[in-house]
Amino acid sequence: MAGAEPADGSKDTGSRAGIAIAAAVLLACGGLVGYGILNTEEKPKPRAVPTAEVTYEVTGEGTVEISYLARSESGSATVVKDAALPWKKTVRVPLGKDPTVAIVLGEKGGQAACTLAVHDAHVQRATASGTYGRATCSAPLPRP
Numbered sequence: 001m002a003g004a005e006p007a008d009g010s011k012d013t014g015s016r017a018g019i020a021i022a023a024a025v026l027l028a029c030g031g032l033v034g035y036g037i038l039n040t041e042e043k044p045k046p047r048a049v050p051t052a053e054v055t056y057e058v059t060g061e062g063t064v065e066i067s068y069l070a071r072s073e074s075g076s077a078t079v080v081k082d083a084a085l086p087w088k089k090t091v092r093v094p095l096g097k098d099p100t101v102a103i104v105l106g107e108k109g110g111q112a113a114c115t116l117a118v119h120d121a122h123v124q125r126a127t128a129s130g131t132y133g134r135a136t137c138s139a140p141l142p143r144p
Helices: 013-038
Strands: 051-061 064-068 078-083 087-094 100-105 111-118 121-129 134-138
Touching (some): 051 064, 064 087, 100 111, 111 134
Antiparallel strands (some): 051 087, 064 100
């Protein structure tokens, strides 16, 4: 006879203790969930890295490979193979990183020039010519 009272008339306190423990656990869980929902404390947002607007431009003739620095998590350069000229790209570069554009002419050679402008102000120009000719334009940006 499960759940029957003992013959001496005493009550089963084991099941009441179990119910009390379960209720306490449920209340504790509910309190933690409520704290998570109601906690309005704002977490600090990551600080935005200040950047500068940089314009890279390549003009000329021939097949050219272009490498340039833009805002990137990995800090690696972006490469454009067999770029059609003229080519122009405006990007944001983190302050403290030096914007750079490099060009390499193809096997057939030709002539091409790279230019670099920071906030629409011309900073540097370089020219490449001949088979696999190379040129690089770069400029320092202020540190943040």
